[in-house]
Amino acid sequence: MLTIQKLGSQDSLAPFKNQYLQETTAPLDGMWLDSFVADASFFGIHDQDQLVGYYCVNEDGYILQFYLQPDKHNQAHAIFATILNNEDRSLKRVVGAYASTAEPNYLSTCLDHFTKFQPHTLMYQLGEHAPEIKSPLTMVPLRSKDLAAAVDFAHQSIGANKIWLESYFDRLISRQELYGYWQNNELIATGECRAFDDHQSGYADLGLIIAENHRGEGLGTQVMCFLAATAKDKGLKPICSTEKAHFGAQRAISKAGFVAHNRIIKFDS
The missing domain is CATH 3.40.630.80 (Aminopeptidase)
Structure with a gap:
């Protein structure tokens, strides 16, 4: 037993x-x-x-x-x-x-x-025929001095907890896995290209945040293309995900050449 x-x-x-x-x-x-x-x-x-x-x-x-x-x-x-x-x-x-x-x-x-279940998250991998952007976006790795700005930006853009963000972003910055896009000295987008330490070592997990007043401009797709290229330069296969309700993120990810073959399912009693 x-x-x-x-x-x-x-x-x-x-x-x-x-x-x-x-x-x-x-x-x-x-x-x-x-x-x-x-x-x-x-x-x-x-x-x-x-x-x-x-x-x-x-x-x-x-x-x-x-x-x-x-x-x-x-x-x-x-x-x-x-x-x-x-x-x-x-x-x-x-x-x-x-x-x-x-x-x-x-x-x-x-x-x-x-008996009760529904799709919660779409899981993406880069498709075989991903488009090439002629003028790829240039993002720069964020440094320790940028941590406070990145935390404030993410908190304002997606409402994430500041204490969690500070710890999470600090680790990404120390590993040079967090990138920023600035416009007129204002941070308007961040991108993550996270490598796995112990498992799935051949992959890089991508994530992005776009300032609310810059969404719908195609910036998300450009960020995803930059991150995908960065992952491939490191010899890693890019993957990413987004919740099923985030239609804007789904459009940006799909336009960057990613395909969602899998889902995370939420089950309830």
Whole structure:
């Protein structure tokens, strides 16, 4: 019989996480993988005293990953039902899940257990016939002295938390992965070209923010083309994502030659 225990450390999960990513059919979204999943609560699945799998739950009670080693797949249904039924009050209460179409085993398990679901995020990869821009936008790597301006810009443009932004942008700047586009000494666009450290090392995850009063001008597409070219110059394959409701971002990303073959699905009880 499989049992579940909250993990105080994720150190023992390294081989399981590697196997999890090897089973995916496409690269996973970088923000979800390196931020949302990393900040979740992790629980180990044990067969007697042996760790045989894990799952993680975010602060809102949504499962973000679920994995059992191959010889335990026949018990996935039962252990997932135990998690969803909240039978053990010592574990975090679960109200739903997020799973991408690039995670077939986990996605299939969610489909077996939830009746309410809808696409949440579109996952893009650069298409084979991406257009070339004749006059590509020139963006410059942001430096430490630009951190405050970048944080204020992102907070005003998308409403993100300043404390989180400062930590996140500081790391990107230290790695030379955050770029800015200035107009009349005003920051009007930022772009991220984030490399993966431990997994998916052949990819770069792209992200952009455009000032609200400059949206609809085609700037987003130019930023995406710049970031895609930057990734390719580094020998990396560019990927990106955007929520299903962000139609402007979808247009900009598609015009830059990206194609959304996969989705992140939100499941609710």
